[in-house]
Amino acid sequence: MGVGLAAGSVRVRYLVYFQYLGTDFNGVAAVRGAQHAVGVQNYLEEAAERLNSVVPVKFTISSRTDAGVHALSNAAHLDIERRSGQPPFTPEELTEALNTHLRHPAIRVLQAFRVPSDFHARYAATSRTYLYRLATGCPRPDQLSVFERNRCWALRADCLDVAAMREAAQHLLGTHDFSAFQSAGSPAASSVRTLRQASVSPDPTSPFVLPQESRKLQFWSLEFESQSFLYRQVRRMTAVLVAVGLGALTPAQVKAILESRDPLGRHQTRVAPAHGLFLKSVLYPDLGSAPMQPHAPSESTAQKS
Structure with missing residues (x-):
């Protein structure tokens, strides 16, 4: 589940499910550089910076969605390496920490799983x-x-x-x-x-x-x-x-x-x-049930769709 790097440190890969209203975003993918437009990924990675990982945390998005498209449940994988002597986050701790540091009210992390180090959120989706x-x-x-x-x-x-x-x-x-x-x-x-x-x-x-x-x-x-x-x-x-x-x-x-x-x-x-x-x-196969979602999105897009 994790790969040992520096003495006592372990890099762990997680799969996280998250949702968002896409109205304010230029799609889910991060916008790099000096552009004013931002993607959902920008906010997720900004929140992950507060986790003090030894290596920068990058979200690999399962399903890309266009500007204005919403998600009841999208997914991404990420790697976190905590400092020596600190145990890996439990999935519940990671979910709570990301939501605590998220700075946009239209994004919410739903659930997290620990997955093998070779797991890929995009290619493993069935x-x-x-x-x-x-x-x-x-x-x-x-x-x-x-x-x-x-x-x-x-x-x-x-x-x-x-x-x-x-x-x-x-x-x-x-x-x-x-x-x-x-x-x-x-x-x-x-x-x-x-x-x-x-x-x-x-x-x-x-x-x-x-x-x-x-x-x-x-x-x-x-x-x-x-x-x-x-x-x-x-x-x-x-x-x-x-x-x-x-x-x-x-x-x-x-x-x-x-x-x-x-x-x-x-x-x-x-x-x-x-x-x-x-x-x-x-x-995904072999990961248990996906987060429960409402049938209709009244309370709140893989390849692009």
Whole structure:
């Protein structure tokens, strides 16, 4: 679990789960240099500096998310080497210490595990699930509750053809070349992915919506699970499924888009807004249960999505 270095010192690797509201961040990855934009990783590493590790602590992020994207549960690994004579942090001590030193209220460390020294948070993940939230019945953005504006995509339509969306989603399930749903800039060597889940379901009414407003507003959740995703794949699949729900595309056309492998086609260049997307979970084998998370993110994106 640890590698002895200086006399009496031990370097220990941990896996930590953490969550964040992405509104204030330029994505999860650290922004280096003199730029004003900052990532969630900047704050995590700043908190880790207070742990007095012999070596600088760097977070290796499991799943990168874009600016404005949220996470109910992301993950990262880090190495900590305490000074001679000091025992390694227990997972509980590490979680408490990081939360104590975090300087941004929109980030929280959920849980930590000790893992082998060769464990890698990105490559060891066996499942990533993304949740995308929609709202219908909102003719103008300023009619949506201020508490929901950065947590869902508000559609002007009063309803969606959910049956057609579910039919279209079936075409995306399985192993395919998802080139048609990949944005430029992806570092992936292959665009073949296996999509294990693609669901569309109604969400309970948000607790942040007034009773008189909830009669016309309806919230929806789209969930996607795979071992990994291409750059902005989830947001592009969401945009196409929403087009089906609005009647602009048919389920058969979604199949044709997938088979075209063309990311620059008329319909597949659409990208759903970042603020409706949540990385819901990252799972690993042999680590017990992941942190328990709420079904919907009303209280609060691996490759980029």
